[in-house]
Structures are given as structure tokens and as C-alpha cells.
Amino acid sequence: MTPDQMRDASLLELYRMEADAQAQVLDSGLLVLEREPNHAGQLEACMRAAHSLKGAARIVGLEDGVKVAHAMEDLLVAAQEGLLRLVPEQIDGLLQGTDLLRRVGAQVVADAPSAERVEQLVSLLQQQLAAAVPALGLAVSASADEPAAQGTQMPALEASAEPVEEPLDDGRGRVLRVSSERLDHLLDMSGKALVEFQRIQPLADSLQRFKRQQSSLRRTLDTLRDVTLGSSLEPQALALLEESRAQLNECQQLLQEHFEAFDTFAWEGGLRSRSLYDAALSSRMRPLADVLVGRARMVRDLGRSLGKQVRLDIEGEATQVDRDVLERLDAPLTHLLRNAVDHGIEPPELRVRRGKEQEGRLLLRARHRAGMLVLELSDDGAGVDVERLREVVVTRKFASAETAARLSEDELLAFLFLPGFSLRDQVTEVSGRGVGLDAVQHELRQLRGSVSLTHRRGEGSTFILQVPLTLSVVRSLVVEVAGEAYAFPLAHIEQMLRVSAEDVVQLEGRQHFWHGDRHVSLIAASQLLQRPEGRTEEAGIPLVLIRERDNLYGIAVERFVGERTLVVMPLDARLGKVRDVAAGALLDDGSPVLILDVEDLFSSISKLLGSGHLERVDRRSQGAQEATRKRVLVVDDSLTVRELERKLLLSRGYDVAVAVDGMDGWNALRDEHFDLLITDIDMPRMDGIELVTLLRRDSRLRTLPVMVVSYKDREEDRRRGLDAGADYYLAKASFHDEALLDAVQVLIGEAQG
Incomplete structure (x- = not known):
């Protein structure tokens, strides 16, 4: 808080800030003390937090807060002095006291605890102290009525021992309020x-x-x-x-x-x-800890309500995430934590019979990987009862008994993410409402992320969540459809590949191809996006595989442009929701690209498959069908070398074109299709290094294989050519027929495609 904000804030506002900060200290400390009752550091931190809140409440005239904090402090001091050992029931009372201290200064009167509730809790804490230390309990009861003046000497805004520190007053730690x-x-x-x-x-x-x-x-x-x-x-x-x-x-x-x-x-x-x-x-990034505040306490309290002992450990809570992503992770994480406590962790007596500790453990790990936030939530519970899941699938008529019997474990786990699917027969306060993992998956897909589940029978389950670090940029695969650029967010792509027209088969009025051990439906991107039909001259049909739960679809595009990091530009609100489009962006050359809404695409695919009117995706131009020989462009300013290379390649069945220098070669590359470029380095107008550099910058040509054939055979010359983007470097000094032809075959294969 800045000095100006401190000056303008009321005492009650300062108390609320103090209560929030010290309550976090108490929550985290008490959870540690439940496992390690003699932890000296946490006993000291919790006692000082309660002591600070007592003084702060007294300064602002919140007598209910003084009573609660005083009772908590007495109990903690007794534990600190070794007069009692904190037990879960006492931890319950102290945590309830923490909640009341947050609420006694509530802005809305209706949110404040009643005087009766305060007296009940104070009485409970005093009784717990008296039961543990009878003599001290009587003394504390008497001291509760001491004049308030004795406490006015305590600092009202004293900081806790460890977690809360005042920033240095040198301007470097100032915080400014800026609207989102x-x-x-x-x-x-x-x-x-x-x-x-x-x-x-x-x-x-x-x-x-x-x-x-x-x-x-x-x-x-x-x-x-x-x-x-x-x-x-x-x-x-x-x-x-x-x-x-x-x-x-x-x-x-x-x-x-x-x-x-x-x-x-x-x-x-x-x-x-x-x-x-x-x-x-x-400036938009915040630590993951901001969304995890109170989660360890929630897990502990939920476990207690279910008769279980559960703790939550967190690794990587300082991991930075965009605030918008952080806010939208709150609900999915809460659901998965509650799901793990209710479904995953067994009751203590059952855990003991299985050779486990009574206390169940949840572990949440966070890390950055390839521009994504990866969260792994693991539990050491029972895992998923796969046979029970198979029975529920049949009972609820999601599949026949014969089909269910053939389903693999991964296919069965996919049912857990279906809307309305639950393994519980009865609705409880925690589970069984039919709004389960499908809601988690839907929210993550809205974030351009994904969720997956793995399990170990009898040992536990792990949910793996992947979301972008920010919604402001998106890593995408840019493709071309009807001559225009479209982008698929990488998080939604299963795979990109090419299939030959011969591998496409017609089944039940739909086109499929065999991928792994299953048939995948093919859909033309031009038909999906309602664009004119395009044609490709490239070998094979470029496909983008996307997955919706257990359904896999192949989207046929005209060309892969490449992977790009795009700055997301929202569409004008006056356009409303544009079907199948999430946002716009600009490519490096300033040309526009539409970022596809993959969730919306699944809906369009479903409608298209239901209509039965599917366009073929394996139609190619007549010229492309006839062009079976692979084409090579030879660029060299030496007539002798040019003709030698041309004749060698022709003798092996390659179709060969020649260019007299780099500029001539660049023009040929932009006008015609080639499978390989062979170029010299030293040439007039544009040398080979400049030619290769231009080629690697061009979105259409960047994937073209390149071989450099040069008289320069020093290591630095070879390195210079490879650094520019060449795939192979052959020195003319050691040049012979078979060396060239072998290198060409390695790069593009035999002449007949």
C-alpha cells in the first residue's frame, strides 16, 4: 500500500487489510501445526498474528475481534510454552477464530458475525484451554476482563514474524493502482x-x-x-x-x-x-499463489467434513501467469481439488489397511513449458476403479456391454469428461451433481488449454492441465485455405501430417484415412469455413488433426504456412460472434490472419457430418496429378558446372531447371514449384547465401530442401552456408557424380514421386 493510500484510508479499512494479511499467516501456520504441533517457528508466527489482530481490533473499537483474538492468543501461548499439544479439534477452533476475525470488520453489517456466535467461539476456545491446562484456563478467564487500557500499548499494525514485510521506503517497492x-x-x-x-x-x-x-x-x-x-x-x-x-x-x-x-x-x-x-x-502477470490462497485450508476442512485427513502441498506457487488466465483457473482448480478429496482419498481406516499413512496427500505442481503453464494435480488415493467405470458406462447406456468390454482404459477414462457423467449414485453437497469434469474441460478449452487424466490403480490419480501463460498471445499453426491465412491454436492440435490421395477411403458416405489403429474422418477446411474450394500442387494432402474427447478429425487445408506466435486482436464487438472465428492477428509481413475457434469448429463439424453433404478432399489439379517427377532447380553462374549437374540429375530421372545467378533463381522459385534447390555461393547480382536467406524468410518456401555446391571448402565457409539455412554442403573440390546424386536422394528421395 502506498503512503498516499495509507493516509487516505480509514482505520477500519486498515484493520481489514491487516486482518486479511494476518489471517493468511494463521491459515498456513495452523495447517502446519496440525501436522507438526511443536513447530516453534509457526507457533511464534501464529501467536504474533493473533496478538497483532487483538491490538488492531482494540484500536478501532471492535470488541468482538479483541475477544476472539485474545482467546486464540492464550491457546497459542500455552502451546508455545509446552503446556499443551495442539490437536485437530483445537485447530478447528483456531481456524474458526481466523474466519471470525476476517468478518468482524466487514463492510456490510449483514456479513459480520453475530454476538452470540462470537461468544460461542470464545467459550469453546477457553474450554479447550481449561481442559488441557485447568489452572491456566482459570487464570485466562479472569484476565479476559482486564481493562482495555492495558492493551493500548500494543502496536495496532504490528507485522507478523515471517510472511508479511513492510516495503522499504525508497520508492522501489511502490505500488500504483492502474485500471485493468x-x-x-x-x-x-x-x-x-x-x-x-x-x-x-x-x-x-x-x-x-x-x-x-x-x-x-x-x-x-x-x-x-x-x-x-x-x-x-x-x-x-x-x-x-x-x-x-x-x-x-x-x-x-x-x-x-x-x-x-x-x-x-x-x-x-x-x-x-x-x-x-x-x-x-x-505488468499483467501474477504469481499462481494468488489463485491458491485458502486452497490448503479448503482441502483440510473438506477432508474433515468427510471424515478424512487430507493435506495439500504446492510446488511452484511463484510461477507467473496472466491475470485473466489466473482468474479463470479458479473454478477448475477448485473443482479438481474437491474431486480429489471426495473421490480419490480413502477414509483413514481403509488407507491403513492398504499400508498407507492415515493422512492423504494432494500435490499441485506448477511450471512453465514451451510457453504454456503446466499444472499437475496428483493424489495418493485409490485411483479410478476401471471395472466400476465400465459397469456405469453400460448401466447408463453410454455404450453396449459388448462395446464397453472392448474399450481400452484410456477410452473408458474419456467417459469421465462427458456432460452429466458421474460415478456417484446420489447427489451430495460435494459431488454427484452431474456437472463434473466436463465443466473443467470446457473451461480449459475456452482458455485454449487441455486437461488429461492418468491413474495408478490403488496408488492415485493425476490430472495434467495445460493453458497458455497469457491470452494476449497465442502460439498457432498458420495454414492457407482458399488463398487466405487461418490459424489453429497449437493447444488444440493433435498432429499435423500429409496423406496421399491413395490412402483416402470412402466409408458410409464419408472420407477417412487410417491413422494408427483407427479410421479418421476427413473434412475440407474450405467447406467448413464456407470458402471457395482450393487446390494444392504439393505432394500429399496437408491435414490438421484436432480432437474432441474421443473423436479425432482431419481438417484438410491447402498449405502449411508454419508455426507463429500471434498477438491476439479481438474482433469488433459490432460483428457479434463470428462463426468458427475467435479473434484476428497480423503476420510478420502485416497480412491479416483469423484465429479459429476450435470449440466452435467442433459444432460446425458435427452439423456438417450430420448433413451428409461432404466435399471430397483428395481432388487435385490435373497438372499436379501429372507432375510425378520431382523437380530440382540448379543455380550456378558457371555454364560448365550448371550443365554437368543438370545432366547428372536428368540421368536419374529428375526434372531439372537452371538459373544463371541468385536473382534469376529467386524469380524461378517464386514462379514455379520445386522439390530441391542446388545453388553455388559466389554469383553476381545475388549470391547463394542471400538466396538461401530470402528463401528461409518466405512463408511458402521456408521448408524447401537446399544443397550448396561451392568451391569454398573451408570449415568457416561450410558453417556460413549451413547457418544461412542450407540442409547440405558439398565442396566442388571433392565433387564427383555419385556424391551429388547420393545427397539429392537423401534430401528428396527417388526421382519418381
């Missing part, structure tokens, strides 16, 4: 700035080409001057030629200076825009 709308706007603007700045790269590429063109023009003028020397060309024409060369030299020098300045600006500006976005993004 402003933070969202800042992140949106910084994200757009980052994407917009990335559009500077095409301009840099254009300037580089302009620079090469000037160099080419300079060589042409030099050649022209050499040709005209000693000729009968008029002096005036020679003077104009020299003047042109001089002006070109001046232009080249000026361009070089501007290009160096532009290159520096692009580098530094890119770093700054990325830093700005990262800083804006980090």
Missing part, C-alpha cells in the same frame, strides 16, 4: 507496435535488392567504359559516361550510409518494441 482497462490497452498497443515494426523487414529487403541493382549497374558502366576506351566515341559522350559513373558512385555511397543507419534503426527499434511488449505483458 488501461493495462489491456497498453498491451494491445505494444503488441500492435511490435507487429507493425516487424513490417520493416520487407523494406530492408527492398533496399538490399536496390543496393545489388546499383552494384550491377556500376559493373555495367565499368564494362561500357572499358569497351569504349580507344574507340572513336565523341569526347562529349565519354564525358557523359564518366559523369554517370561519378553520380552513380555518389549514389552508392549515400545509399550505403543510409542503409547502415537504417539497419541500426531496425535492429534497435526491434529490440525496443519487443522490450516494450514484454514489459507490458509482465
